[in-house]
Amino acid sequence: MSSDVMSAAGVQKLTMAQALNRALRDAMTADDRVLVFGEDVGPLGGVFRITDGLTADFGDQRCFDTPLAESGIVGMAIGLAMNGMRPVVEMQFDAFAYPAFEQITSHVAKLRNRTRGALAVPMVIRVPYGGGIGGVEHHCDSSEAYYAHTPGLHVVTPADAHDAYWLMREAIASDDPVVFMEPKKLYWSKQEVDLDAPAPGIGTARVVRDGTDATLIAYGPTVAPALEAAEAAAQDGRSLQVVDLRSIVPFDDETVTLAVRSTGRAVVIAEAAGFASVASEIAARVSERCFHHLAAPVTRVTGFDIPFPPPKLEHFQLPGVDRILDAVDALQWED
Amino acid sequence: MSSDVMSAAGVQKLTMAQALNRALRDAMTADDRVLVFGEDVGPLGGVFRITDGLTADFGDQRCFDTPLAESGIVGMAIGLAMNGMRPVVEMQFDAFAYPAFEQITSHVAKLRNRTRGALAVPMVIRVPYGGGIGGVEHHCDSSEAYYAHTPGLHVVTPADAHDAYWLMREAIASDDPVVFMEPKKLYWSKQEVDLDAPAPGIGTARVVRDGTDATLIAYGPTVAPALEAAEAAAQDGRSLQVVDLRSIVPFDDETVTLAVRSTGRAVVIAEAAGFASVASEIAARVSERCFHHLAAPVTRVTGFDIPFPPPKLEHFQLPGVDRILDAVDALQWED
């Protein structure tokens, strides 16, 4: 990425990877407390190149490689945050954040609460997640439920480059720790990013397609298939609304509830195994809050309750257009 | 516990702690592949005395203390299981299982699948969980959702001493890894245990109180307040059915669905923070599967989405009778 392109503002067409890189750069420029570190994020620029060029441009005190230990990375980030820094750490892949689980659940999530607000630990934990890239085992987990279930963490996930940029800027600026779930299969997808138009803050969902017959609720990697399904359904005369959550915690009840009440039908779409998941939460709260508006049960199209499959079989696990349309078809239209 | 009492069979009045101890003894006697280990489980008998006397009676090769490292304990258990043993490991408290999270999610849950069945890792991971004992931070988490969301693990939790005994026997005999959630506030509660009458296998829920107006779905520590609430409601002329899940994974859809369909109303009760939890899952699947039978939305009485409170404030977090009755009252009886 040439620094020419990187310094211009306005509207730019960027991949999500570039948008994230740009957000890190802009945050590092704006605030010298921002530090970026993790495994291979330095000279290599990260295995997905999200931190490309940061060490070269900001020096190896601002962006640096650590020894290979995720609990160490998050634990050290906590200390840095306690002492005035704003760490942004990369977990190389979803499943490799698990060694940091104790640090995340017992400290990152709880330190502010433990000290009644005296000690905040603002930090961003970046987690490339999900499948769809032909990755081998441990490289494709959708682990957002673990974090979303843990009080004290914000959990966000963009579905396009514009949101990726702005959610990252907001996450870094937030006084709370944010688990930033990056749908890795979207890293190379390109969208327009308006660098002058902040997205609404963390905690707001977005209706990304209007529709009147049913609402598809998606986030991160499932927003695209939801939109595709809506497009396909439109050709069959069915008008599907699509909501992109953007933020899992806090949850935008207002937007979601309003949306589902307007259509009376809802399908929740997520890649993670369905049991006790974020999709369960959405289905449960929508069922409760929209009860009298529902013409059909809220259903879910999620990953099966199996370990993520090997590359040659992963297409069975990922919620695709057909499966979404099947779910829509089953929404008791004849009742 | 005298070994006299311990060798007798038939029906006995035991605390849940004694019942678990007895189950471990009987399993160790029946199968010399069964090993019990963890922190302080040897001479001390565990901080809750669940392993009391096992080292004395079975020797320190069968029940032993390990160095203080939970990932080590679970990781070593995996190897022992790979090589023909049946480990039963104790995590001293809920939050102290987090260091073992990677071993549990990436290996315990996945090794059978990874090897297409060639390498099973049968083991029991015992997790004393939940609040209600005035414990300080990190000693009262309800962590069942983390495990229930992870495909490849069975997750069970008893609500009385009889189930504690039999679920433990089944868990140890199972060819699958079982996360055994022990509601620590029930350790000292006493019930009749029929040592000759096996409970139905893992995966079966139980209707513990019949009722016709609404169904309370609970597990582990919330079964008791659910029963209390049902008792109180009965005096107000409302007939509440209570279901004890016993097994979270696998989930007994049949029993739960049948129960809710019979009453048309349901409240899910769990101690864990509610967001993206087991309670979410129950509410979501009941809402979906019982949609046409529901006279009111399925609601939840759960812990708030906050870190578990300090001892003096924990009563606010625990689902108690009043809060359950409030939820029942809100089930739109007038519609």
Added chain:
Amino acid sequence: MTVDFEVLLPSREPVRHLEADGTPAAGRDLPPLGDTVLLEAYAALVSARRFNEQAHALVRQGRLAVYPSSFGQEACQVAAALVLGDGDWLFPTYRDCAAVVARGVDPVEVLVLLKGDWHSGYDPRERKVAPQATPLATQLLHAVGVAHAATLRGEPTVVMALCGDGATSEGDFHEALNFAAVFRAPVVFFVQNNEYAISVPLARQSAAPSLAHKGVGYGVPGERVDGNDLIALMSVLGTAVERARAGGGPQLVEGHTYRMQAHTNADDATRYRQDAEVEAWVERDPLRRMEAFLRARGLLDDELAEELKETADEVAARVRDGLNSDVPPRPDDLFDHVYAQRTPQLAEQAAVVADELAREEDR
């Protein structure tokens, strides 16, 4: 990897300056600590002991829920705090209340955790003392981060990070020492080896020649010190702190001491150790030793001893009074500090509690 391992190895025997009876150890010069420092340290030692006794009493009276005592380990507690400057940080565990008090934190605030009012009772920024850590060894990594932040800003901060012998087995211990070494973070890792992790004796915890030898594998110099010898501790820890401050990087210090009481009041130590073992440590008591030394030096007489006892009693009285004035914890606190602002979900949930409380009042 150019470090020569010899410089990393601890001495064969723990550094000791005072024998158990208070006589200076033969063949070793006393460190030049100065009389004022010695007396201040001894005063803190007396107060620490008194604090432990007071807390113990409060547990028996049911006014503290639990107390993991450092009785017998007070020399470690005091030294860990006193070798630090105002700008330095202390990272204590649940067992290190006395160290936190020695650092100057209000003892009543320290006991908030064990009273069950809140998870931590003091503002960590005031005296630069992290909340007492329960998940073992996790705090060592935070210490590295705090130290590294200071390094990045060019501040002369040193961090004293405490843990027990058992905690050295956790993966986080390993990661913390390695990170500290690689980043040359100014951290002194001080392991209080009190021979037990609850019921598990050191021999089942490690097969290493000593815990201080663990430094070698990280390129971190290790040192062993008699954990009941206040002078040795002040000297070894003080040197480590100044070495770290001067840019020498982290150090690992093992203080060999003994947990004289059960793990906490909830524990039953008779299940796993003999009284005789405990008794053998009575004569190695850190107070006796220091008192004898100071008296022999003419630095302490009955009058001063009485004065110190009175100061200690005042602290104890403050603790008792503080615990009496019971301000009930606020339910609102449950929802106010999870995030910087309440989420909409937390606002709804707080309303549930507020409503319940209002109805209760109405009754």
Added chain:
Amino acid sequence: MTVDFEVLLPSREPVRHLEADGTPAAGRDLPPLGDTVLLEAYAALVSARRFNEQAHALVRQGRLAVYPSSFGQEACQVAAALVLGDGDWLFPTYRDCAAVVARGVDPVEVLVLLKGDWHSGYDPRERKVAPQATPLATQLLHAVGVAHAATLRGEPTVVMALCGDGATSEGDFHEALNFAAVFRAPVVFFVQNNEYAISVPLARQSAAPSLAHKGVGYGVPGERVDGNDLIALMSVLGTAVERARAGGGPQLVEGHTYRMQAHTNADDATRYRQDAEVEAWVERDPLRRMEAFLRARGLLDDELAEELKETADEVAARVRDGLNSDVPPRPDDLFDHVYAQRTPQLAEQAAVVADELAREEDR
């Protein structure tokens, strides 16, 4: 803690028996391995190299998704496998395909993982080879468990547990060495220090004098060996295995080698290291060295060399053929091995897929 630390320390320089040009190292007797063993080991070395080349070619042809090559590390690969007896266990990482093949596992089954058909392609029980581990250092603990089970049953099993230099930084490495030491588990921990963890060079991974020095902190003897010297490796690892089998407990061995290629084909090593650095290692190639040695000894001539090459080519051909006969993976496998039996939930979910497949066929 009675162990004397001296016995735990590795030698100052890595053990080497062959210089880079194949001449015996001066001042050191060659270990008594026997000509048959040497030739067998060399044959395995040639096959391992050929396997690496073949896999590399298959990646370029798009028939393997990814390949983390052990090119340049073949001496470590071969020695780790060959020093084991039939009853012993091998715990390999993703990089250790060649070691798994050297242990006798069908190479086609080994590549199932990298082809993307399934997570692991061989039955671990057959040749006693654990599935190749991806989550770093986690497998070291499994190795301790397998070893301890054998100890408990009185079986003479030894476990060879492999990991990389980067993996030594993980907490699980620490816990595994400590558990092994405390339980005196018959495990040989063999670290292939290839100087990189993806892009991170050893100097940013550790400040220790050597990775073998990490043994000291556990009471585990450490040893360093030239990782491109097959004879030294066979000797050091073989001794460690027999020591463990005789009840001597675990050992830590660091093989100093070099990752000649990028981390995997997906990696771009030019971003973090100079070609010159790589080139300097070409002359330390493990094959050249061993070939020169065997020829000088008169154990290898052109004819035998040709024979070995043909055997290696046959393995390569088997791999190519095996990858050609593409049996598509079964969707049912997704649901059949999560548990011993499908749960009701999985039965429902499998039915969804079956239904989709049936409808697809109908079209």
